[in-house]
Amino acid sequence: MLKYTHKVVYLGIDVHKKTYAVTAICEGQVVKKDTLKADGSFLLSYCKKYFPEAQIQTAYEAGFSGFHLHRYLEENGIKNMVVHAAGIEIASGNRIKTDKRDSLRLATQLSVGRLKGIFVPSKEREDARAVTRLRESFVRKRSSVGSQIKALLFQHGLIPYYSEQKTSSKWIQSLAAREFPSGLRLAIHQYVDLWLEFDERIDKIEQQMACQAQQEGELELLYRSVPGIGPIAARTLANELGDMTQFKNEGQIFSYAGLTPSEYSSGEHIRQGHISRQGKPILRRILVQAAWVAIRKDNDLAQIYDRISAKAGCKKAIVAIARRLIGRIRACIRTGNLYTLRREIILDKTAPAVTS
Secondary structure, three states: OOOOOOOEEEEEEEEOOOEEEEEEEEOOEEEEEEEEEOOHHHHHHHHHHHOOOOEEEEEEEOOOOOOHHHHHHHHOOOEEEEEOHHHOOOOOOOOOOOHHHHHHHHHHHHHOOOOOEOOOOOHHHHHHHHHHHHHHHHHHHHHHHHHHHHHHHHHOOOOOOOOOOOOOHHHHHHHHOOOOOHHHHHHHHHHHHHHHHHHHHHHHHHHHHHHHHHHOHHHHHHHHOOOOOOHHHHHHHHHHHOOOOOOOOHHHHHHHHOOOEEEEEEOOEEEEEEEOOOOOHHHHHHHHHHHHHHHHHOHHHHHHHHHHHHHHOHHHHHHHHHHHHHHHHHHHHHHOOOOOOOOOOOOOOOOOOOOO
16 A cells, blocks of 8 residues: 555545545546545545545535535545536546546646635525525526416416516415316416415515524625615525625625626737626626616716716626625625715616516
């Protein structure tokens, strides 16, 4: 057995539900490749058995497996890094993807310092996120059921194609009292019951979110002071971003939210395209919606919007306002001051309709 005393061993771990594909590199050489049972204690025993007295560093991609493996390794003295899949370099033309190749790529880039870890939230913050993310999931499902109801009614000629009927609780309940043929009645009633069930569950989730807001009163007030940020959006931002101390600068926040523009530059020409969309979709949606409100209430942001939209169009302009907004929110949290509006002139901006 090779001696690893006082040496650094880099392990790339390709995590799956049932297995871990592991590649170990030491002093620039691949020293071991294995497929292990997907269990943190088994991985730890493997490291102790084959790399005794070595300094072990590991890395795996963020994904469905969450952060429990990261925390387990860190608690047992192994320095681990969770990396974003988009941050792993892939050679041009390399279209072969296997578990062993992925673990080798992780180990290689980790050993030469080319990986950057993502922020790992605390257990408490991750637990709080579960509530707002559950609400987001149920809202999407409720919306889907509402669309299915409308599609069914349209299919049977009961609503015109140009109908703009909002899927409200009152309208949904009114469908239960209408007369339909037996088969259609059964389908409508099932959909109505499902919609109302999701609606009731969302109400209960929002009650839990209100309790969270009370527990983080100061942070909640800071988020709520921002134009366009209501109680649901404030709680979502607080759970996803916290106090933002994990971000060293605004650029990191833009990247996390997926608000960084893609760039195609060559020589003296610099071209910026659409935003990367690699961050959290829910953050982008909240910030863009808030930006439409902010330009109606904050004269400074309204002037910036007008200047950018005249050159680049309204879509790019509102994304720029969303970036300004998240930067200002970070400044408010760092200083402990509520968001201050500049109301010298109120410009009339029309925001697009937003449905939850």
